Amino acid sequence: MSDFQLLDRMLSKMFQTNDKIVLDRPAFDALIEPILHKRSVRENIHSYLSSQSTSPRIMAMLVYSTPGNELLRELVEEKGMPARLLYSALMLDGSNWSALKAPLPLHDLIVNGGPLWDFAPEEWFDRYEPINAFPGVIYAFVERFRKAGRIDQPLRHLRLLDLTLLLEAEPGLFAPEVEALSDDIKALINPDFHFDHLAKCLLREHLPREDAIAKVLGSGAVVRP
Known part of the structure; x- marks a missing residue:
């Protein structure tokens, strides 16, 4: 022992x-x-x-x-x-x-x-x-x-499913980033898929376009410093 x-x-x-x-x-x-x-x-x-x-x-x-x-x-x-x-x-x-x-x-x-x-x-x-x-x-x-x-780093490296679940279970975790989303971005969120769409909106807001698309598609984002 x-x-x-x-x-x-x-x-x-x-x-x-x-x-x-x-x-x-x-x-x-x-x-x-x-x-x-x-x-x-x-x-x-x-x-x-x-x-x-x-x-x-x-x-x-x-x-x-x-x-x-x-x-x-x-x-x-x-x-x-x-x-x-x-x-x-x-x-x-x-x-x-x-x-x-x-x-x-x-x-x-x-x-x-x-x-x-x-x-x-x-x-x-x-x-x-x-x-x-x-x-x-x-x-x-x-x-x-x-x-x-x-703040882009946790959004980049958290798995998309985990990010979605965290937005639902821990609403305070990314509260400043959610609050800062524009009305135009928030309008893209379907209430029936609220947290999944919210996660994707945060990625769109904080990651380069190609990285956000890659992460949503599951092909993995480019690792950047």
Whole structure:
């Protein structure tokens, strides 16, 4: 058994998956803080992130506690850990927490972090699965690109079906872009196919014409920086 699996087993005695204790930040901080000071625990955390294995409890400890957030910041900004290791876990190890829909305390760090927090949009957006990702991670990823003036990137790399489903299930995600659509563009939307047509209208508005057509036709858009 790997060291991080031993850590996961220890955490299973402290809280369960979808445990509402993560919604009580002071209580969860008090639970987690004492163990994060241990060198062995920190080494196990790095082993877990580097292995790209699964451990929903370790990830919840990092995502939902204040000391966990600070450790992640330290690993990325001071210890040189590639942010993609964190992003992989955020995108792929959240299924045990998706039902809880807890806020993502890492939101501001992901959105406002410097170049060390950058990521290639084609690496993550086309792998997004709502059931696997931690709640709120897609909002943080999209907002990072919106803030950088690159909202075309999530629109380019999200699969068309996923974009359609997100527009329906998460109406706030692209709300600024939807609000900014002209009346002429909105007039093209058939109410019977509202979200599918809305997705295509956003592509038309934010991608070059040939790329938008290619994406709608399923032939794939040209990957541009």
